[in-house]
Amino acid sequence: TRTPVNVTVTGAAGQIGYALLFRIASGQLLGADVPVRLRLLEIPQGLKAAEGTAMELDDCAFPLLRGIDITDDPNTAFDGANVALLVGARPRTKGMERGDLLEANGGIFKPQGKAINDHAADDVKVLVVGNPANTNALIAQAAAPDVPAERFTAMTRLDHNRALSQLAARTGVPVSEIRRLTIWGNHSATQYPDVFHAEIAGKNAAEVIDDQAWLADTFIPTVAKRGAAIIEARGASSAASAANAAIDHVHTWVNGTAEGDWTSMGIPSDGSYGVAEGLISSFPVTCKDGTYEIVQGLDVNEFSRTRIDASVKELEEEREAVRGLGLI
Numbered sequence: 001t002r003t004p005v006n007v008t009v010t011g012a013a014g015q016i017g018y019a020l021l022f023r024i025a026s027g028q029l030l031g032a033d034v035p036v037r038l039r040l041l042e043i044p045q046g047l048k049a050a051e052g053t054a055m056e057l058d059d060c061a062f063p064l065l066r067g068i069d070i071t072d073d074p075n076t077a078f079d080g081a082n083v084a085l086l087v088g089a090r091p092r093t094k095g096m097e098r099g100d101l102l103e104a105n106g107g108i109f110k111p112q113g114k115a116i117n118d119h120a121a122d123d124v125k126v127l128v129v130g131n132p133a134n135t136n137a138l139i140a141q142a143a144a145p146d147v148p149a150e151r152f153t154a155m156t157r158l159d160h161n162r163a164l165s166q167l168a169a170r171t172g173v174p175v176s177e178i179r180r181l182t183i184w185g186n187h188s189a190t191q192y193p194d195v196f197h198a199e200i201a202g203k204n205a206a207e208v209i210d211d212q213a214w215l216a217d218t219f220i221p222t223v224a225k226r227g228a229a230i231i232e233a234r235g236a237s238s239a240a241s242a243a244n245a246a247i248d249h250v251h252t253w254v255n256g257t258a259e260g261d262w263t264s265m266g267i268p269s270d271g272s273y274g275v276a277e278g279l280i281s282s283f284p285v286t287c288k289d290g291t292y293e294i295v296q297g298l299d300v301n302e303f304s305r306t307r308i309d310a311s312v313k314e315l316e317e318e319r320e321a322v323r324g325l326g327l328i
């Protein structure tokens, strides 16, 4: 029998946590033959609710679930962690300045990064979901100098999936026939969903759509503002789709991208495509054997360049701000 993989989830009692844990325990994160042990991290006020979720997890009698630990201590939560899903974060509240938000999140992600550094398994893979995800990932990474930098990633897969779905709806082609889409930049309103290298049923997506105005004025803002549209419609922020994207992100990272396709992940930049080195920015990546690589050699046209640059500029400003706060 295989040793269980330790999966740590922070903010486990939150909405996304509730949509995520059952799918991890059922085998959808790592594979139907991989036993898992769940480690749930919560703040003290969230512990009781996490215990309730753990009772429900027990009641599912998942054959792959080999244990659940619940704690409010990051050192315990990340002990031996192979996969760390950092979901819990400080949400922006009314009147909160960006600096305050970054500072509050620094107080969460810095100690978590240190705990990962000191206690996680050698092969730990980290996905940050809690916003501002890219910069929270940067903070955690900076606090974990002994962990290879590339193990810290931020989620742009939800944006990627949203873009796939919008293209499918527009063209009538199923999402399974759409490949090579890219989300560039920050997981924020400045993100840039790029269809110029994408293929729809084997043809260039931009040519199939053949409507630059739709791309600029409908597609891009619809993808970028989808989160707000869901809050407006549902009265609560997206949770199941965010959890689904987290599952997709880790599943692809561990099990690989399909031949001829790629995905989007927020990862530390190596300077590719003019993105300042070290920023955690979304790129087109291929995954294989538990590692990822940036897809190289894509032509970036003027339309794309302007938008990538704007999103990267925002990431640079966030990095400056957390530097100024002594968080990195």
Ligand code: NDP
Pocket: 010, 011, 012, 013, 014, 015, 016, 017, 041, 042, 043, 045, 046, 087, 088, 089, 090, 091, 092, 108, 129, 130, 131, 133, 158, 227, 237, 238, 239, 242
């Ligand atoms: P959610 O589970 O709905 O969201 C958690 C985080 O995910 C938020 O930062 C949210 O950002 C972010 N997020 C990223 N992408 C999306 C998306 N597409 N849609 C929605 N959210 C997205 O929050 P809850 O308030 O329900 O739960 C948070 C839990 O975290 C609470 O139980 C709290 O106690 C816990 N917590 C735990 C900490 C810890 O373990 N140390 C620290 C802080 C909180 P955004 O706000 O921008 O939507």
